[in-house]
Amino acid sequence: MNLPVEPDSTAKLPLEFTDNHESLKILGFWSFLATDLLLFASLFAVYAVYQSRVGMQGPSPDQLFKLGPAVVETLLLLTSSFTCGLAVYQMRRNHKRGTIIWLAVTLLLGVGFVTTEVREFVSYIAMGDSWHHSAFLSAFFTLVGTHGAHVTFGILWAITLIIQLMGRGLTTVTTRKMYMFALYWHFLDIIWVFIFTVVYLSGKI
Amino acid sequence: MFNNGDNKRHKVIAISPNGPTGNGDEVEARFLAPHFESDGFPWLQIFGYVGSLLLTIAALLAVVDHILPAFGLLVVILVLAVGQAALQLGIFMHLRESRGSTWHIVTLGLGIVIAIGLVGMSMWIMTFKSGVS
Numbered sequence: 001m002n003l004p005v006e007p008d009s010t011a012k013l014p015l016e017f018t019d020n021h022e023s024l025k026i027l028g029f030w031s032f033l034a035t036d037l038l039l040f041a042s043l044f045a046v047y048a049v050y051q052s053r054v055g056m057q058g059p060s061p062d063q064l065f066k067l068g069p070a071v072v073e074t075l076l077l078l079t080s081s082f083t084c085g086l087a088v089y090q091m092r093r094n095h096k097r098g099t100i101i102w103l104a105v106t107l108l109l110g111v112g113f114v115t116t117e118v119r120e121f122v123s124y125i126a127m128g129d130s131w132h133h134s135a136f137l138s139a140f141f142t143l144v145g146t147h148g149a150h151v152t153f154g155i156l157w158a159i160t161l162i163i164q165l166m167g168r169g170l171t172t173v174t175t176r177k178m179y180m181f182a183l184y185w186h187f188l189d190i191i192w193v194f195i196f197t198v199v200y201l202s203g204k205i
Numbered sequence: 206m207f208n209n210g211d212n213k214r215h216k217v218i219a220i221s222p223n224g225p226t227g228n229g230d231e232v233e234a235r236f237l238a239p240h241f242e243s244d245g246f247p248w249l250q251i252f253g254y255v256g257s258l259l260l261t262i263a264a265l266l267a268v269v270d271h272i273l274p275a276f277g278l279l280v281v282i283l284v285l286a287v288g289q290a291a292l293q294l295g296i297f298m299h300l301r302e303s304r305g306s307t308w309h310i311v312t313l314g315l316g317i318v319i320a321i322g323l324v325g326m327s328m329w330i331m332t333f334k335s336g337v338s
Contacts, residue, residue: 027304075261086247190294
């Protein structure tokens with residue numbers, strides 16, 4: 001570094017961006033999200049192609065889905081996305097307690113989402129409509145299940161994050177981790193909005 | 206040929222009013238300049254939440270009431286979903302925030318192009334009725 005370093009220029013940055021190395025990790029996480037987007041795009045492509053291959057006597061998407069659980073899942077995930085946004089907002093105002101509380105609320109809403117989804121899956125399987133029944137059901141369980149697995153991982157991540165925030169407080173490292181978790185969580189919300197649209201709603205058209 | 210003097214293409218814009226910091230805060234193009242949010246009250250977050258709820262309800266009602274023929278309806282709910290994605294990216298994911306140039310927007314844009322291509326091309330190629338299935 002031959003250029004002069006000005007201490008003032010970083011003073012106004014949020015804590016997670018004040019360290020150069022931590023900022024690079026955020027950039028790296030965006031790259032991960034871009035590749036995760038491609039994973040989901042592949043599964044969406046498979047679903048779009050196999051949607052109509054429902055086997056000899058179905059069920060078709062219209063016969064299988066009930067909009068009730070899907071709407072509940074959507075509302076839970078949208079609300080958790082909002083509370084996660086509030087956690088980052090509190091973090092930016094250097095309120096450790098507010099950050100942890102909103103993150104815990106996010107986590108609980110995430111648990112509610114996964115619980116509703118598992119019950120939905122179990123109800124389908126109980127009727128004999130499991131993933132080996134038709135190409136449509138294989139594609140459905142793979143796409144929606146992959147998203148559910150991501151959310152489950154996010155819940156475990158949030159638990160470790162809460163423990164770190166309680167122990168270490170808001171540092172350049174913990175705020176960067178919180179910021180990355182928020183990116184992950186909102187990304188999963190975007191994927192869910194498309195699942196709700198492409199899988200559930202378009203199944204009812 | 207390689208004059209670095211007044212070459213606009215290589216001109217460096219610094220977000221710091223006092224010039225480059227040497228900390229990676231320089232931006233190479235104006236449209237990649239970062240922008241940080243700061244508010245006294247989380248208005249943006251509330252706007253994002255209400256907006257996403259309204260878009261979801263609109264999509265749900267459109268499908269339940271069958272306001273359009275099938276294809277038109279599919280286009281409408283996909284547009285509403287893209288709107289929601291934009292709200293999440295712009296408000297909750299702080300898309301414009303970065304240290305130096307916002308290169309992640311370029312990466313994400315490339316990802317979106319490939320994603321649309323992947324889904325669109327798969328659907329297109331499967332519309333051909335071949336003897337192999």
